[in-house]
Amino acid sequence: MYRSIALPSLTRRHFLAGTASVSALALAGCATSTPRPVVTTPPPVPPEVLAMYGPLPNEEFPVPAAPIWELDPRYWRQEVDNITGEPEGTVVVDTPNRFLYWTMPGGRAMRYGVGIGRDGFAWSGRAHIAYKRKWPVWTPPSEMVDRQPELEIYRNGQPPGLDNALGARALYIHQGNRDTLYRLHGNMDIHSIGRAVSSGCVRLLFQDVIDLYERVPSGSPIVVIQ
Numbered sequence: 001m002y003r004s005i006a007l008p009s010l011t012r013r014h015f016l017a018g019t020a021s022v023s024a025l026a027l028a029g030c031a032t033s034t035p036r037p038v039v040t041t042p043p044p045v046p047p048e049v050l051a052m053y054g055p056l057p058n059e060e061f062p063v064p065a066a067p068i069w070e071l072d073p074r075y076w077r078q079e080v081d082n083i084t085g086e087p088e089g090t091v092v093v094d095t096p097n098r099f100l101y102w103t104m105p106g107g108r109a110m111r112y113g114v115g116i117g118r119d120g121f122a123w124s125g126r127a128h129i130a131y132k133r134k135w136p137v138w139t140p141p142s143e144m145v146d147r148q149p150e151l152e153i154y155r156n157g158q159p160p161g162l163d164n165a166l167g168a169r170a171l172y173i174h175q176g177n178r179d180t181l182y183r184l185h186g187n188m189d190i191h192s193i194g195r196a197v198s199s200g201c202v203r204l205l206f207q208d209v210i211d212l213y214e215r216v217p218s219g220s221p222i223v224v225i226q
Contacts (some may be wrong), residue, residue, distance in 0.1 A: 045069050049076055053207045060135050061162050063206045067190055075099075075113020075193050077208050082109040084223075091129065091171075091184070091222040093202055095122065098194045100184070100202060102215050112212065115192035115203035122196075123182050124226040130174035131218050135160035138170075141181055162188065168206045169213040173222060184222075185209060 045068055053076075056063035068076065075098065082103050084092040092101040092109075095116050101109040117123065138158040145151045158164050167186020174180060187193075187203035197203075202224075204212060 052077060053205065056207065056210070059168065059210075061160070061168070063162070063168060063210075066188075066205050066207055071113065071190050071193055077110065077112050077211065079104075080109055080111045082107050084109065086221075086223060089217075089220055091216060091220055093184075093222070093224040095124065095224065095226050100204065100212070102212060110211075110215065112204050112208045113193045115187065115189075115195050115197050117182075117201065118196045122226060123180060124224045125175070127173050127175040127180060127222050127224075129171045129184075129216055129218055129220045129222055130179070132169065132171050132213055132216070133166075134169055134213070136164070136166045136170040136185075138165040140165070167209060169209045171213065171216060184212065 049068060050065075053066040053068040055065045080101075082088075082101070084090070084094075084101050084103060086092050086101075086103050088103050088105050090101075090103045092103065093099075093114065093116070094101065098114055098116060100112045100114045102112075103109045137160060138154065139156070140148075140151050140154055140158075142155075145155055154165075165185075166183060167188065169186050171184040172179065173182045173184070183201045185201055185203060186206045186209040188206060189203075190205065192203055193205060
């Protein structure tokens with residue numbers, strides 16, 4: 001289990017953004033007399049984090065290692081204090097901060113970085129995890145197919161696999177007996193973590209959704225905060 005660590009503040013993405021800004025200033029003639037900044041490289045990813053996001057060759061569809069060095073370290077999976085106010089055994093999605101918490105005994109929680117629904121497709125409230133699936137079939141809702149005609153080929157379901165929209169695992173969110181059509185699911189695009197990109201579902205890296213799947217029993221309560 002990976003506990004809290006001191007997190008480096010500089011990621012490769014921040015580094016690239018910073019150098020792009022300096023280049024723009026130089027082209028505008030604004031940096032001609034300013035000393036060039038000292039170029040530093042991001043600190044190495046700790047071995048335990050590399051291992052946590054390493055390949056999973058024994059899966060039904062072998063999962064490659066995640067390029068975790070491309071992700072802001074705050075979104076790495078880690079055990080933290082339970083700051084959610086929710087009791088043990090609850091999934092909490094903190095939409096504004098792009099975190100998902102699984103609350104644990106002793107005032108602790110496992111925290112994951114997530115991608116969340118973009119504006120107009122967000123959902124919030126209290127519900128429960130009705131059931132879970134490994135390597136699920138994804139069937140897009142009819143209204144999604146109407147919005148995105150390229151999904152017509154999946155109207156009757158997209159077979160499981162690395163390219164499946166739900167990825168390696170899916171946890172299905174219901175309110176009472178009603179399927180909300182929102183899911184917690186896997187995703188291989190590391191650049192979607194920490195962003196609002198999906199059609200309402202909550203995305204986790206494959207390694208993280210597999211870890212979450214093993215922790216969360218069906219029937220567990222979930223709270224999604226906007």
